[in-house]
Amino acid sequence: GESVGLHLPTLSVQEGDNSIINCAYSNSASDYFIWYKQESGKGPQFIIDIRSNMDKRQGQRVTVLLNKTVKHLSLQIAATQPGDSAVYFCAGLSGGSYIPTFGRGTSLIVHP
Amino acid sequence: IAGITQAPTSQILAAGRRMTLRCTQDMRHNAMYWYRQDLGLGLRLIHYSNTAGTTGKGEVPDGYSVSRANTDDFPLTLASAVPSQTSVYFCASSETSGSREGSGELFFGEGSRLTVL
Numbered sequence: 001g002e003s004v005g006l007h008l009p010t011l012s013v014q015e016g017d018n019s020i021i022n023c024a025y026s027n028s029a030s031d032y033f034i035w036y037k038q039e040s041g042k043g044p045q046f047i048i049d050i051r052s053n054m055d056k057r058q059g060q061r062v063t064v065l066l067n068k069t070v071k072h073l074s075l076q077i078a079a080t081q082p083g084d085s086a087v088y089f090c091a092g093l094s095g096g097s098y099i100p101t102f103g104r105g106t107s108l109i110v111h112p
Numbered sequence: 113i114a115g116i117t118q119a120p121t122s123q124i125l126a127a128g129r130r131m132t133l134r135c136t137q138d139m140r141h142n143a144m145y146w147y148r149q150d151l152g153l154g155l156r157l158i159h160y161s162n163t164a165g166t167t168g169k170g171e172v173p174d175g176y177s178v179s180r181a182n183t184d185d186f187p188l189t190l191a192s193a194v195p196s197q198t199s200v201y202f203c204a205s206s207e208t209s210g211s212r213e214g215s216g217e218l219f220f221g222e223g224s225r226l227t228v229l
Contacts, residue, residue, distance in 0.1 A: 032216055043116075043202050043220030044155070089154065093216055099145070099170070100218060104154035 012109045019077040021106045023090035026071065030094040035064060035075045038087045038105070047075070047088075077108075085110045114138050116221035118203050124227045125193050133188040133224045135203030143206045144186040145218065146170075146178060148199040155202065161186055193228045200225050 013019050025033075031052040036044035050057045050064045050073070057064050063076040077084055087107050091100035119134045137144065142163045147155040147170075157170030161180040175197060177189045186205075190197055204218040 034217060036218075041223075043204075043222050044218075045220070046217045049217065091218075099157065099160055100216070101157075102147075102155040104152065 009104070010107045010109065012111065013080050015080060015082060015110055015112050017080055019075075019080045019084070019108060019110075021075045021077075021088050021108065023073050023075075023103055024071060025073070025090075025092045027092065027094050028068075028071065030071075030092040032093040033064070033066065033073055034091045034093075034100065035062075036089045036091065036102075037084075038089065040086070044089060080108075080110050082110045082112055084108060115219055116203055116205060118201075118221035118224050120224060121222065122225045124229065125190075127194055127228055129193050131190045131193055131226070133190075133201055133203075133226070135186045135188065135221060136184050137186075137203075137205045137219070138184065139205060139207075139219065140183060141205035141207050141219070142183070144180065145204045145206075146176070146186070146188045147202045147204065148172065149202060149223070150199050158188065158201075190226075193226075195228045198226060198228045 034049040035047040037047050038044040048059045048062050048064050050066050055066050061078045066073045087105040089102050089105045091102045093100050117136045125131050145160045146158040148158055149155050156172050158172055158176050159170055159178040161167045164180050164183045167178050167180055180186055201224045203221045206218045
């Protein structure tokens, strides 16, 4: 099955810096990936997604990069703000089930 | 639009008791899911339902049961709660399941924090 992991459990950055959160996956059949943000005491919320036929997708202040060769994706947050402090999860989907498998999460701490 | 509503938001339960966590969505999504979230383990899938009338087992189904009598409701039942079921439970829904069309994005509820003593 899908195995999705994160390289670092905690990432601390200064306000205004760019943040990069990494995620590795093991199933080469994975063809759709989603990044979620979870603020304290709340449920995860969708940030951005990317399909395997793309290697980059941009949103508002966020960019997701997909490297299928090494089975790695990253979430880049530009000009990180205190409101970006949260746990970030990547989720991979593959095959016909489209049931996502979540990584363990990276806690992003933004220092003012 | 409420989205996903979970109840209760928090509950303390004695071991051995039966408990049902409720989940209702108003988005007419086909697929619904129950996850548990434990520190250091992320979100783990308990059960899912691709459409009303069908359910399936996820990664950690033991000790839990679900039903999907209609599109909107997807209750999770602990028949006889044990302390290892202490966790935060999230219900989610998505438009798509078993299809390559659509975004596949999951919409989550705010969670139900369950403590089993």
